[in-house]
Amino acid sequence: QQQVKQSPQSLIVQKGGISIINCAYENTAFDYFPWYQQFPGKGPALLIAIRPDVSEKKEGRFTISFNKSAKQFSLHIMDSQPGDSATYFCAAHSGAGSYQLTFGKGTKLSVIP
Amino acid sequence: SAVISQKPSRDICQRGTSLTIQCQVDSQVTMMFWYRQQPGQSLTLIATANQGSEATYESGFVIDKFPISRPNLTFSTLTVSNMSPEDSSIYLCSIRLDTSGNTIYFGEGSWLTVV
Numbered sequence: 001q002q003q004v005k006q007s008p009q010s011l012i013v014q015k016g017g018i019s020i021i022n023c024a025y026e027n028t029a030f031d032y033f034p035w036y037q038q039f040p041g042k043g044p045a046l047l048i049a050i051r052p053d054v055s056e057k058k059e060g061r062f063t064i065s066f067n068k069s070a071k072q073f074s075l076h077i078m079d080s081q082p083g084d085s086a087t088y089f090c091a092a093h094s095g096a097g098s099y100q101l102t103f104g105k106g107t108k109l110s111v112i113p
Numbered sequence: 114s115a116v117i118s119q120k121p122s123r124d125i126c127q128r129g130t131s132l133t134i135q136c137q138v139d140s141q142v143t144m145m146f147w148y149r150q151q152p153g154q155s156l157t158l159i160a161t162a163n164q165g166s167e168a169t170y171e172s173g174f175v176i177d178k179f180p181i182s183r184p185n186l187t188f189s190t191l192t193v194s195n196m197s198p199e200d201s202s203i204y205l206c207s208i209r210l211d212t213s214g215n216t217i218y219f220g221e222g223s224w225l226t227v228v
Contacts, residue, residue, distance in 0.1 A: 034215075034216070034217070036219075041224075042222075043117075043205055043219040043220050043222045044205070044219045045219070046216060046218065049215065049216070051215075089156065093215070099144055099146075099209045099217060100146065100158050100161060101146075101148075101158065101207075101217055104155065105155045106154075106155050
């Protein structure tokens with residue numbers, strides 16, 4: 001599996017602020033880039049995902065920005081809330097019958113009141 | 114989406130023993146995966162378990178240590194054999210719904226502690 005690099009490892013944001021998490025990938029065969037949210041004691045839940053033919057995707061307060069030439073993508077959480085405090089993982093797979101996800105190392109987000 | 118149920122949800126296991134984790138899905142799915150998440154770490158793919166074929170293991174994981182069964186389109190088991198403390202992890206079942214395109218869903222995980 002090719003690597004997906006994620007930063008920062010941890011992030012503290014004030015309530016109402018913008019949380020930004022970045023990922024970079026190496027394998028140009030990747031064609032699907034999801035973000036998962038994981039609360040303590042729970043399995044990862046799909047938050048939002050993007051394909052490389054789109055530069056941005058927005059769902060509510062969550063936006064993915066995608067830069068195909070730089071092989072980078074990022075998650076933006078607008079108006080961050082304490083309930084957003086969780087660990088966020090970026091991931092990628094190449095589809096085409098594989099669908100095996102390669103994950104970043106995760107970002108622990110803490111939103112403080 | 115789908116409901117993915119794992120059993121056990123948590124267990125404390127003795128060194129040298131084996132434990133079988135069950136994964137039940139409320140839909141028929143072709144593609145199932147097993148991932149491991151070591152404490153405070155990311156997820157690593159153990160194997161792909163497609164119905165009708167032998168499980169395919171990733172580098173660093175072997176069938177003797179992690180035997181997998183996939184008897185039908187809604188069920189799979191992962192056994193962690195001859196456990197050591199290094200096997201203390203969350204083991205996660207995941208699926209790709211045949212109708213969901215690229216989306217991969219995860220169960221809640223089985224939290225194993227080996228003492």
